[in-house]
Amino acid sequence: MQAIDLFAGIGGFSEGAKQAKVRVVWAANHWRLAVEFHSANHPDAIHVCQDLHQADWREVPRHDVCLASPACQGHSKARGKERPYHDALRSTAWAVVSCLEYHRSPFAVVENVPEFLDWSLYPSWVDALGRLGYSLAPHIIDSADHGVPQHRLRMFLVISRSKNPLVLNLPKRPHRPVSEIIEWDAHRWNPINKPGRSIKTLKRIEAGRKQFGDCFVAPFYSSGSGLTGRSIDRPIGTFSTVDRWAIIRGDQMRMFQPSEVRAGMGLPSTYVLPKTRREAIHLLGNGVTPVVATDILNELRRAA
Structure with a gap:
């Protein structure tokens, strides 16, 4: 299977795909720093730095799975007071529809905060995908249930070209204590x-x-x-x-420290991070825990 990674960030989705033996052939983000470090960790993919509203999908390789993490800040309860720019952040999800309209890939997986399902335009977004022949199955997943030493509750929308929504039977693993990732004597x-x-x-x-x-x-x-x-x-x-x-x-x-947060996200110790602490923490905090992506993609392969 081949995949593309939209709003790829530092590459948690791509790392999860790699662990599931899914080849990420193309990755894009609007932030040059994110593209730089995604490229450092996933050099085999084609990398593009651009606003995905402007993407020419004809230039994107064919693929089986579209992975996407549209901006969550406009949906999250942590955003605080509603601001005009939150509309622009929420609108990034429409890039997924544009991509699927052109490529008609068999699957897509969209990651966001659970509040994404409360978005006022969510019914219209779902309707647009339905008109393209897709069914949607929201999965609310806590990374801790997949063996990551962090409670990270996220919504993963499994989108498939099937008559009925594809509800995945995902494995669950024992919770791990945060003490495992603390580098007690290193800092x-x-x-x-x-x-x-x-x-x-x-x-x-x-x-x-x-x-x-x-x-x-x-x-x-x-x-x-x-x-x-x-x-x-x-x-x-x-x-x-x-x-x-x-x-x-x-x-x-x-x-x-960034190395501890990297471990808390479930990324390997060899994963390259920015030297600047603030940039590393920001990229990691925006990321996807790879093991969840791996578990989802492994189940998608079985369903294909």
Whole structure:
């Protein structure tokens, strides 16, 4: 099987395809940095940096599966107040319809936040795909159920040229603790009680200490897992595009490092990341966990 990867980011979807023995022949993103690092990790694919609203689908190789992760920021509850540019972000999903209209590939898999299903234009989007002969089956998947040490709830729409929606029977694996990916002695720690530390942060750490002891993880700002954090013996909450999670160890603390977030996304340790911490965290936080993509594609192959 061959695939293309739309809104490819750093390449979690493509890595999952590789593990499923699906060859990604073409990948595109509007952000040059994402294209650069997708290319570094998947050099055999053709890479294009462009707004996919402008894509000439005649130039895209034939394929069996269209993988796509349209912008989620316009749908996510974390977006905050509705802004005019959110409409532009949500409209990226129409590139999937354009691609399928031209190529009529047997399958597509679209990843987004579950709120994508509440989009006001979602019924019209589904109708457009239906008129092209496609059926849709939403799958709400937590990456932790696939053996990733991170609770990452995402919607994967399985789109198929079939009379009935294709509901996949996906495997489930035991949950893994976040302690497995913490590089305890590889990075610099800071004192918790250093000058300038906010009172809110100190109170949050103290509350977490009472519940979990001397070692635990906590959101560095108030949202996520309440105010006390969570045990290192369970999966962590979602890694986002900004520094969110801190590790507490005794009277010291530090933020998760890119190499740890990479492991928390289920990417191999050899996966190339930007040298700049902020860029690496942003690319990783926007990504797809490869094992979920692998499990979906393996089931699609059986259904083909």
